[in-house]
Amino acid sequence: MQWIDSHSHHYLTSLSILDELHQGGLSGVVEASWVPIRPTSSSTLIDLYAWVVNREKERLSKIGLKPIPAIGIHPRCIPTGELEQSLNYVQTWLQMEDVKALGEVGLESGDDTEVYVLERQLRLAMAADKPVIMHTPKSNKKTVLKKILNVVDAVSFPPEMVVIDHLNSEVYDMVHSLKTYFGLSVQPGKLSVNESFDLVQKLDFDRVLINSDSSTEPSQPSWPALLLNKLELSELSEASRKIALENPKKYYKI
Numbered sequence: 001m002q003w004i005d006s007h008s009h010h011y012l013t014s015l016s017i018l019d020e021l022h023q024g025g026l027s028g029v030v031e032a033s034w035v036p037i038r039p040t041s042s043s044t045l046i047d048l049y050a051w052v053v054n055r056e057k058e059r060l061s062k063i064g065l066k067p068i069p070a071i072g073i074h075p076r077c078i079p080t081g082e083l084e085q086s087l088n089y090v091q092t093w094l095q096m097e098d099v100k101a102l103g104e105v106g107l108e109s110g111d112d113t114e115v116y117v118l119e120r121q122l123r124l125a126m127a128a129d130k131p132v133i134m135h136t137p138k139s140n141k142k143t144v145l146k147k148i149l150n151v152v153d154a155v156s157f158p159p160e161m162v163v164i165d166h167l168n169s170e171v172y173d174m175v176h177s178l179k180t181y182f183g184l185s186v187q188p189g190k191l192s193v194n195e196s197f198d199l200v201q202k203l204d205f206d207r208v209l210i211n212s213d214s215s216t217e218p219s220q221p222s223w224p225a226l227l228l229n230k231l232e233l234s235e236l237s238e239a240s241r242k243i244a245l246e247n248p249k250k251y252y253k254i
């Protein structure tokens with residue numbers, strides 16, 4: 001089945017593995033900017049964005065996989081210096097047509113600097129009319145998610161242009177009635193195929209986006225495809241079809 005991975009860091013994955021995934025049905029990958037280190041300077045972001053947007057377009061075209069780039073400042077990647085310069089770069093890159101979303105952004109600890117950077121970036125996304133990939137942390141998920149929702153509210157960001165990502169059953173009660181999209185990361189340490197399957201059945205599947213969040217951390221880039229197969233086999237083919245392609249196409253306007 002053809003599907004789009006709605007959130008990954010596949011620019012860190014070899015072309016051979018991506019080619020195999022592509023032959024197995026993966027037709028497009030949202031690649032959101034993130035590095036496993038806190039940059040010491042804003043110039044790191046420039047190189048990262050050029051890699052995710054320009055270099056990936058060239059690389060993925062060799063195997064016919066569609067790149068869907070997103071750029072932003074991840075809460076764990078807030079540069080230790082030159083913050084204003086970094087935000088200026090985000091503003092410039094967000095305006096490019098090739099860039100389909102602001103992401104990955106969000107809160108990790110939820111401290112004041114993170115809140116400030118998130119708020120500034122949401123305003124930039126609103127001005128550029130780009131949707132947002134919103135990270136929620138592993139620990140303290142409920143408290144930090146509450147803060148995230150407060151920031152979204154405070155800047156009057158349209159909820160239908162936010163995907164709250166890395167959702168799990170712990171925060172189901174907080175999110176199910178929201179007007180946002182629901183991001184399920186089918187990845188070791190986040191959600192198993194079975195856990196995602198249960199959540200898809202409980203949420204409004206018109207607004208569910210699934211992803212592998214593949215990075216340098218333990219990742220199983222084909223788990224989302226296993227979830228789609230499980231939905232098909234359980235006669236939930238409408239949900240499967242929408243989650244595979246329709247929802248990401250609609251959300252990222254591609």
Ligand SMILES: [Zn+2]
Nearest residue numbers: 007008104213
């Ligand atoms: Zn991610």
